[in-house]
Amino acid sequence: MKNIVIFGAPGSGKGTQSDLLIEKYGLGHISTGDVLRNEIKNGTELGKTAQSYIEKGALIPDELMISILANVYDLFGKDHAGVIFDGFPRTIPQAEALKKMLDERGHKVAAMIELDVPEEELMTRLIKRGKESGRADDNEETIKKRLVVYHSQTMPLVEWYKKEGLHHHIDGLGTLDRIFGDIQKVIDNL
Ligand SMILES: Nc1ncnc2c1ncn2[C@@H]1O[C@H](COP(=O)(O)OP(=O)(O)O)[C@@H](O)[C@H]1O
Numbered sequence: 001m002k003n004i005v006i007f008g009a010p011g012s013g014k015g016t017q018s019d020l021l022i023e024k025y026g027l028g029h030i031s032t033g034d035v036l037r038n039e040i041k042n043g044t045e046l047g048k049t050a051q052s053y054i055e056k057g058a059l060i061p062d063e064l065m066i067s068i069l070a071n072v073y074d075l076f077g078k079d080h081a082g083v084i085f086d087g088f089p090r091t092i093p094q095a096e097a098l099k100k101m102l103d104e105r106g107h108k109v110a111a112m113i114e115l116d117v118p119e120e121e122l123m124t125r126l127i128k129r130g131k132e133s134g135r136a137d138d139n140e141e142t143i144k145k146r147l148v149v150y151h152s153q154t155m156p157l158v159e160w161y162k163k164e165g166l167h168h169h170i171d172g173l174g175t176l177d178r179i180f181g182d183i184q185k186v187i188d189n190l
Pocket residue numbers: 009010011014015032033034036053054057058059060061065086087088089090094137146
């Protein structure tokens with residue numbers, strides 16, 4: 001299993017690069033943001049809880065995210081050579097839970113790919129996306145909160161994955177092709 005964690009701030013291009021990777025490598029896609037938005041659309045209990053956090057630009061509590069992890073993996077991961085985790089893990093407890101869940105299946109994360117994009121560029125991209133996507137959390141105020149959450153809760157994962165020997169840094173500023181080319185070099189060497 002070539003499981004890949006695609007990592008970066010909101011607006012760093014995780015979803016875009018995931019689509020290219022799925023196409024090229026036949027991987028499954030686990031976007032926890034998409035999973036939650038789907039729950040909201042279907043009006044489930046999880047969706048109702050998730051909505052209140054997403055609107056505030058906060059993270060859904062770890063216990064809740066971790067409780068759905070194995071199901072989501074078994075659902076999206078079957079029939080594929082591996083999956084891309086997009087938007088998960090976002091905290092150290094989530095990374096630990098991911099490792100444990102994969103261990104139990106004899107699987108692992110093969111690489112963590114960090115898309116590094118400067119803050120001003122993230123703001124520009126997310127405000128533009130908000131105008132087109134209509135996402136409730138892509139307005140200036142919520143974006144600022146999400147970036148603060150990213151720095152305080154999610155960025156520490158860079159050090160965590162460095163210790164695991166899995167971290168790969170990619171310059172996320174540039175053309176889609178150049179960025180995708182850099183990611184392919186990492187994956188082809190695994
Ligand atoms: N792993 C997670 N843990 C906690 N909350 C999450 C997680 N994934 C998604 N969310 C919630 O869903 C929102 C949107 O996620 P996502 O679509 O992945 O954003 P983006 O792609 O812009 O980074 C997050 O701001 C957060 O509230």
